[in-house]
Amino acid sequence: MEYLIHIAVLVCLYGILGLSLNLVVGETGLISVAHAGFYGIGAYVTALLLVGLGMNFFLAMALGIIASGLVALLISGVISRLRGVYFLFGTIGLNIIAWSIFLNWQSVTRGPLGIPSIPRPGIWGLDLYQNLQFLFLAAASLAIVYFISVFIKKSSFGRVLNSIREDEEATQIFGYATSYYKLAIFTIGAMLAALAGALFATYITYIDPSSFTINESIFIFSTIVLGGLGSSRGAVLGPLLLVFLFEGFRFAGFPSEIAAQMRMLAYGFALVLLMLYRPKGIWGTFRI
């Protein structure tokens, strides 16, 4: 039971990451693999404020989200000029830079040692030490992010994002300053990823740079490709399936080392098969 709760929390976290990345990749067509960088900024800023200053959880989380948004805003001024594959490489660089800072700015982040004993949040005097209670917080956050995602999709803004995805130049001819739209959605995506980061840091109560590598970004990316780009439902379903696929191998009776290798293999095969037979993913409305 405790283990199921753990999986459910992971599904919520990856659901938030999937929904927020889908706004950038699925709705706007910006092929970004920097998401784990922003996830990490949210996690680190929140953790440092909680551990260092003993700040209130929600305040620390809000500051983590704002920090991530500011970084995204500054950076997207530069990388939103890049298109297609060049944008992709720009985001790879970005994730590597973020990860290097987590790893090397030792006086603040403690580098590879990571930050231990991050306190779990307390709400209205209720400590969320129990995983079940934490699950409620994670699920509520997922619900809020889902609502934001649907709100954006149904707005005029969302339609413009889709238009940019398909033909940015034509969208400009209609009178849209598309770079502001790209900047806005990249920043919103980064802020929502930081929300997941804040939850992750307080849930696991320990973070180190290894959770925020480019591999993690690629994993998040593949969850939404599986679920289907351009679909909010898909952006939750994909993470759910991949988390279960990953965790499922522990139950298949393999020794833990082999299980780890087996699940990477299965994940790899799943991606290849997906691209071959269902490039739009399960619920996708868009293929790249």
Added chain:
Amino acid sequence: MPILSTQKLVKSFGGVHAVDHVDLAFHGGKITALVGPNGSGKTTFINTVTGILPMDGGEIHVGGVVMRRMNPADVAAYGITRTFQNARLIQQISVLDNILVVLTERNVWGALFERHTALHLEKAGNILKKVGLWEKRNENAENLSYGQRKLLEIARAVSMRANIYLFDEPFAGLFPETIEVISDILRTLRDKAASVVLVEHNMNLVRELADYCYVLDGGKVIAEGTPDYVLKQPQVIEAYLGK
């Protein structure tokens, strides 16, 4: 005074002078045809005037204002809109959304908190019914036939409510019924005092629709005047038959 004019407009690709010191003027309430053999620079002219390609020399005047440089995103603000020789639709969204996208808020914050209204739907519905695509409104644009794509792109341009419309071969490859629908739309725009620029190869259509006509060849204007006049000019006949 013309609402759109160019002076010594130049656009080159390497050594090719696709638009070579061209002076053209377009008036409100008129349909002006731009004709000339393939490769004579008609599309390049439109691309330069709409900021898709940066100009290499000369000036563009819009409503009396000099534009030394146009960005695609500024073009709409000057009341200019266009279609493309190969229709450029927003493929993976619906026909209706293809129209709504040009009717709704341009400002980022405004757009984020705006949902399309009954008024937006009514406007989109009117134009889609006019081009016979109302039944297809929920289809993705990529599923339309060639003729339907051309119609949708024209409907979208009309929804922009511009002063200057640049149509790049809107009739190419269409059936007579469709040509009639589009001709009607062009005449309606003219009657509403817009300036309509029409690139077209079919000289009968040019005679029927255009008030004035420019003939381009090798990036230069080789004749101008009423369609009947220019089509009789020896250099025009040679430009077409000589190739």
